[in-house]
Amino acid sequence: MPAKKRQPLVILYTGNGKGKTTAALGLLLRAWGRGMKVCMLSFIKETTANFGEERAARRLDIELIPLGGGFTWLSKDLEQDKALARQCWDLCKEKIASGAYDVVVLDEITYPITYGWLDVDEVIVTLRDRPPNLHIVITGRDAHKKLIDFADLVTEMREVKHPFTSGIKAQPGVDF
Amino acid sequence: MPAKKRQPLVILYTGNGKGKTTAALGLLLRAWGRGMKVCMLSFIKETTANFGEERAARRLDIELIPLGGGFTWLSKDLEQDKALARQCWDLCKEKIASGAYDVVVLDEITYPITYGWLDVDEVIVTLRDRPPNLHIVITGRDAHKKLIDFADLVTEMREVKHPFTSGIKAQPGVDF
Numbered sequence: 014m015p016a017k018k019r020q021p022l023v024i025l026y027t028g029n030g031k032g033k034t035t036a037a038l039g040l041l042l043r044a045w046g047r048g049m050k051v052c053m054l055s056f057i058k059e060t061t062a063n064f065g066e067e068r069a070a071r072r073l074d075i076e077l078i079p080l081g082g083g084f085t086w087l088s089k090d091l092e093q094d095k096a097l098a099r100q101c102w103d104l105c106k107e108k109i110a111s112g113a114y115d116v117v118v119l120d121e122i123t124y125p126i127t128y129g130w131l132d133v134d135e136v137i138v139t140l141r142d143r144p145p146n147l148h149i150v151i152t153g154r155d156a157h158k159k160l161i162d163f164a165d166l167v168t169e170m171r172e173v174k175h176p177f178t179s180g181i182k183a184q185p186g187v188d189f
Numbered sequence: 190m191p192a193k194k195r196q197p198l199v200i201l202y203t204g205n206g207k208g209k210t211t212a213a214l215g216l217l218l219r220a221w222g223r224g225m226k227v228c229m230l231s232f233i234k235e236t237t238a239n240f241g242e243e244r245a246a247r248r249l250d251i252e253l254i255p256l257g258g259g260f261t262w263l264s265k266d267l268e269q270d271k272a273l274a275r276q277c278w279d280l281c282k283e284k285i286a287s288g289a290y291d292v293v294v295l296d297e298i299t300y301p302i303t304y305g306w307l308d309v310d311e312v313i314v315t316l317r318d319r320p321p322n323l324h325i326v327i328t329g330r331d332a333h334k335k336l337i338d339f340a341d342l343v344t345e346m347r348e349v350k351h352p353f354t355s356g357i358k359a360q361p362g363v364d365f
Contacts, residue, residue: 019360020352020357020358020360022352022357022360022363024363026208027349028347030344030345031342031344032202032208032212032215032344032346034215035212035215035216035219036208036211036212036215037215038214038215038216038218038219039208039210039211039212039213039214039215039216039217039218039242040211040214040215040362040363041215041218042214042215042217042218042241042242042245043211043214043240043241043242043245043362043363043365044241044362044363045241045245046240046241046242046243046244046245046246046248046362047241047244047361047362049362064219064222065218065219065220065221065222065223066215066218066219066222067222068222068223068224069218069219069221069222070222072222073249115362116362116363148360148362148363161349161350164350165350165352165355165357166207166350166351166352167348167349167350168206168207168208168346168347168348168349169206169346169347169349170208170344170345170346170347171204171344171345171346171347172343172344173203173337173343173344173345174337174340174341174342174343175342176196176198176341176342179341181196181198181341182196184195184196184198184324185223186216186219186220186222186223186225186291186292186324187198187200187216187219187220187292187324189219
């Protein structure tokens with residue numbers, strides 16, 4: 014489609030309910046269906062993850078990049094966590110600046126911001142100065158107020174009822 | 190995966206925010222990635238729709254069935270609307286009962302229920318008596334209380350900020 018019709022958006026899915034990363038995946042599918050180039054960088058996901066979305070992404074030739082490992086078990090060494098977060102963020106910046114994508118998802122980036130490993134102002138500057146026509150999707154709980162203010166679209170996924178609290182385990186193909 | 194590990198869920202994405210159908214699409218992608226058989230029936234979508242999700246679905250051999258047309262412009266003839274809703278619902282029941290799927294999405298089915306075209310109790314009986322191991326995803330605003338009570342997982346997508354209210358148009362690949 015002609016670029017003039019494009020209005021690049023920053024979309025934020027936050028809140029404590031389920032569906033944030035899932036909605037980002039749906040958006041990737043929709044964009045991919047239109048021949049757009051898409052990429053998801055996941056801050057929390059283990060690099061060995063082989064969930065439904067990884068399996069799908071390989072078949073679709075969509076880049077899902079797990080940055081995770083270190084974030085799921087905190088090292089209790091703030092400097093080490095910060096260094097790892099910075100490495101991950103550097104890769105995000107590289108992907109954003111590359112101009113190679115129509116949609117980039119920063120999955121669960123809210124957590125390293127909340128923990129003080131990433132500077133929210135630096136993230137916003139990167140989003141603001143991104144290549145034209147690049148949509149950005151951000152997911153994660155407790156989004157920083159500055160991110161909410163900066164985003165064009167914000168949905169709070171609010172937990173009304175969660176099956177895990179009824180003792181139902183996470184379901185393959187549904188939860189991961 | 191062995192059936193014993195499966196706990197079939199009824200998942201409800203409701204609320205006035207964006208991301209409900211998008212999350213359902215993400216869940217389909219995830220399930221498809223695991224080789225599960227999936228299907229989405231959309232109550233509001235025009236039968237001529239050729240959005241990003243339709244284009245993707247064709248390439249993935251996923252069934253997305255638009256039931257829509259008649260619902261977007263009300264006929265002002267309640268009996269006619271009811272008859273059309275019933276036809277659509279009959280197809281949903283057929284798909285659910287077929288045993289051919291692991292995940293069936295009833296996209297925006299809350300609207301015909303709200304409008305009084307479909308009986309919520311009949312919908313719930315169909316969900317309750319569905320084949321074992323079938324996950325159901327329901328989307329749409331203003332979900333009936335009985336649906337909320339019946340579902341295993343309920344997320345309210347709450348609108349915090351919507352780009353359309355800032356005069357930004359719906360974006361291909363993002364919104365449709």
